Amino acid sequence: MPSLKLENVAKHFGGLKAVDKVSMEVPPGEITGLIGPNGAGKSTVVNMISGVLALTEGDITVDGVSVATDRADIVARKGVARTFQNIRLLPEATVLDNVMIGFHRREEAGVLAQMLGLPAARRDTKRFEEKAWDLLRRFRMEDFAEYEAGNLAYGHQRRVEMMRAIAAEPDIVLLDEPVAGMNDVESDELATIFRELADSGMGLLLIEHNVGFVTRLCKKVYVLDSGRMIASGDPEAVVRDPQVVAAYIGTSGH
Amino acid sequence: MIQFYYAYQPIIDFFLLSVGFGYSQQIALRAGVFSIATAGFAALGSYCVAILATKTGVPIFLTVILGTALAAAVGGLLALPLARLRGAFQAIATLAFVQIILSLLLYGEGFTGGALGIVGIPREVNTWILLIVVGLTMYVMWNIGRSGMGRVFNALRQEESVASSLGVNIGKYHIIAFIISGAVGGLFGGLQSLYTFQIEPHNYGFAFIVNVLTVVILGGRTTLLGPIMGALIMAILPEIARPLAEYRQAVNGVILILVITFLPNGVGDEIVFWFRRRKQARQQQHRASEKEARDAVS
Amino acid sequence: MLSQQILNGLVSGSVYALFSLGFTLIFGVQKLLNFAHGATFMAGAFIAYYCTISGLPFLLAIGFSMLATGLIAILIDLIAFRTLRNRGNAEFPALVSSIGVDLILVSIAQQVSKTQVLNFPFGTFPIKFYDLFGLRISLLQIVILAVVAVLVAALIFYLRKTTFGRQVRAVATNERAAALLGVNAQSVYLQTFFIAGALAGLAGVLIGLLFNSIQFLMGEPYMLRAFVVVVIGGLGSVQGAIVASLLLGVTQSLAVAYLPSGLTDAIIFGLLFLVLLVRPNGLFGDINAVAGGTRQ
Ligand SMILES: Nc1ncnc2c1ncn2[C@@H]1O[C@H](COP(=O)(O)OP(=O)(O)O)[C@@H](O)[C@H]1O
Ligand SMILES: [Mg+2]
Secondary structure, eight states: OOOEEEEEEEEEETTEEEEEEEEEEEOTTSEEEEEOSTTSSHHHHHHHHTTSSOOSEEEEEETTEEOTTOOHHHHHHTTEEEOOSSOOOOTTSBHHHHHHGGGGGGOOSOHHHHHTTOHHHHHHHHHHHHHHHHHHHHTTOGGGTTSBGGGSOHHHHHHHHHHHHHTTOOSEEEEESTTTTOOHHHHHHHHHHHHHHHHTTOEEEEEOSOHHHHHHHOSEEEEEETTEEEEEEOHHHHHHOHHHHHHHTTSSOO | OHHHHHHHHHHHHHHHHHHHHHHHHHHHHHTTOOOOTHHHHHHHHHHHHHHHHHHSOOOHHHHHHHHHHHHHHHHHHHHHHHTTBOTHHHHHHHHHHHHHHHHHHHHOHHHHOGGGOBOOOOOOOOHHHHHHHHHHHHHHHHHHHHSHHHHHHHHHHHOHHHHHHTTOOHHHHHHHHHHHHHHHHHHHHHHHHHHHSOBOGGGGSHHHHHHHHHHHHHHOSSSTHHHHHHHHHHHHHHHHTGGGGGGHHHHHHHHHHHHHHHOTTOHHHHHHHHHHHHHHHHHHHHHHHHHHHHHHHO | OHHHHHHHHHHHHHHHHHHHHHHHHHHHHHSOOOTTHHHHHHHHHHHHHHHHHTTOOHHHHHHHHHHHHHHHHHHHIIIIIHHHHHHSOOHHHHHHHHHHHHHHHHHHHHHHHTTOOBOOOTTSSOOOEEEETTEEEEHHHHHHHHHHHHHHHHHHHHHHHSHHHHHHHHHHHOHHHHHHTTOOHHHHHHHHHHHHHHHHHHHHHHHHHHTTOBOTTTHHHHHHHHHHHHHHHOTTOHHHHHHHHHHHHHHHHHHHHHSOTTOHHHHHHHHHHHHHHHOTTTTTOOSOOBOSSSOO
């Protein structure tokens, strides 16, 4: 399983150094944490990895190969999936259909086969449907399969995003505040799923405000503040780091 | 039945052609592309067929295939420059495309007959042929809707960034949507010219654009039923609104405004959605009662 | 006569500017394409015509026509745009409903004129020609150039220097932020629509005079030309629209004079296409036309 590496990555918006010379690694089979106060540059990091934003400096590699200038869909095809901090669902589609689109890069039937309704296309759809139901059950969403995604409660919408991201079994998943707005029971449920995913070999990058949640789950944590990496390493040690404590004072870190 | 057919044959044929053009328009909108290029594709198909059928000995069947292929190819090429544009700019660019086609048709007099167009096109198409081709088109559209391509189109329409985060090559799927839109537009354009005896550039101007858009807006932009309902309303309306015949365009305008404002999904889509919701409610009820039964046992 | 063609081109270009300014203003403020703008233009010519033949002095007829088309444009906003705008994501629905308004206006005009071509009565405007450095220029052409220059200058002053102008720009940049600053977006919309409609109406009268012909479909080609203008000038850009209009007028008059007839439209719309390809935001535009797919 490949590993994701950032080397001296920077993103400047005009004069603002949203991300400044950041290096980090998301190894397979582990949950890696990325924390930092609001506006620290966490989402910008995700957007650069996933191909939405161009890098100002530095390099990003997957399995040793640079993806720094790849388009978003190509990054995805190389096995890097993501969720969005501000939830983005297909509002008119059902929950099931929202998950189904996640399987896109596993499609085997060609365009013509799909247009003519050849068996290959039907096999794809059937296979994805089965897998989608597995996911729905795993996230305890099967009762909502036929709901329009736009009408779901917030916590449920987050789960749909997550199912969609992991549907095609990516190597790396970037989770941008996946449990924001959830209660403890819900986030514990998801924590279990995150662990299972990591145990199956996936590399997870978990972005969170809640320091406790991150320290419980992650093997290694990186801390961003104003675009700079101010600490990294063992979560227990990192949260005691005076610089990190200072960065979090007066912010909403629980 | 037979009498009904003879009395209403022109309306039925008009309806079938509208359905065909409607699918050409719909597939673009469905993929989130604000294209109004269908008029241009129809003109290409229709002129290709008319010229080949009146000036060469190419078999009629083949002329339609060639017209379809030409419009599809132009559609694919058109998608390339349009790849970077979105929304209003796509609409304007495709409108310009239609204008370019029309003015070339006017200009190439020796070939296209200029403003007078082409006359004496063999009348090879009848209701049954139209019916079969509409049926085949619907079959393809149905398959698209149930396949990965349909899912991608839905995703592109609703949230492009999500689609690309899942590995969808947006440019590629825009090209596919344009090729299909071009092929269907060209196909029905070709059939139209083999049906009407005479064609001229004017047939594919602003009025055509508006009519095709109306079919899809009234009917719906995402379901198979959409263009059928839209074309049906467009075909029947003049019959019902006979007293307002002189103000037919105004009536169309009022309907467009009312539908887009108060029934934005269109009549056909709304019907399909209604049935879908009812089915969902039933399934939910079913599951709930099953659960109750299980809980009662344990 | 190259310079004569350029002069004629500048005259028609200045009318394009009058017409396109309102269109681009509405787009700048609302990000919506008003397809009924061409019909508003046609309505201007019609109203002035019927006022004139019912005996109103010509200047009064023009004033009345501008007032009426301004109000028509406000009606367009209320009927076709407002509900859709409040629902959000109105780009495509608004295009459709403004086509609906276009159909209604054109259909009414067709019935009123019984599909006839109308002409202003002889002598509505004095026909006089002058020699200017060897160029032939009519009184009407001079008046058109002068009127357009004055109106455009007034509009730019209005947008740049007055409170209304600041409000327009605030709403154009960010409606919600503008609302927080106490700008009433609805009132800004009504004013922009009124100005846009009145300018289009006047353009209709001027074109009706210039070609001495008024008919219910006359808005269509101007609508299409407005697309060319706003794309080349950059949708939403006032200065861009003016430069692009003059450019279009001159290009067109040269193409008519020196190229095979019938190719003019192909060239103009080909130009539009080319600009979209090379500079999708227009030559002067600052609105982002491009989205998705690429790293930004
Ligand atoms: N597209 C953008 N243009 C300009 N500034 C941006 C953009 N995206 C983010 N920023 C700025 O970059 C900084 C980091 O933002 P972000 O990565 O969203 O922080 P976080 O996710 O850690 O809360 C913020 O100051 C934000 O305002
Ligand atoms: Mg963030």
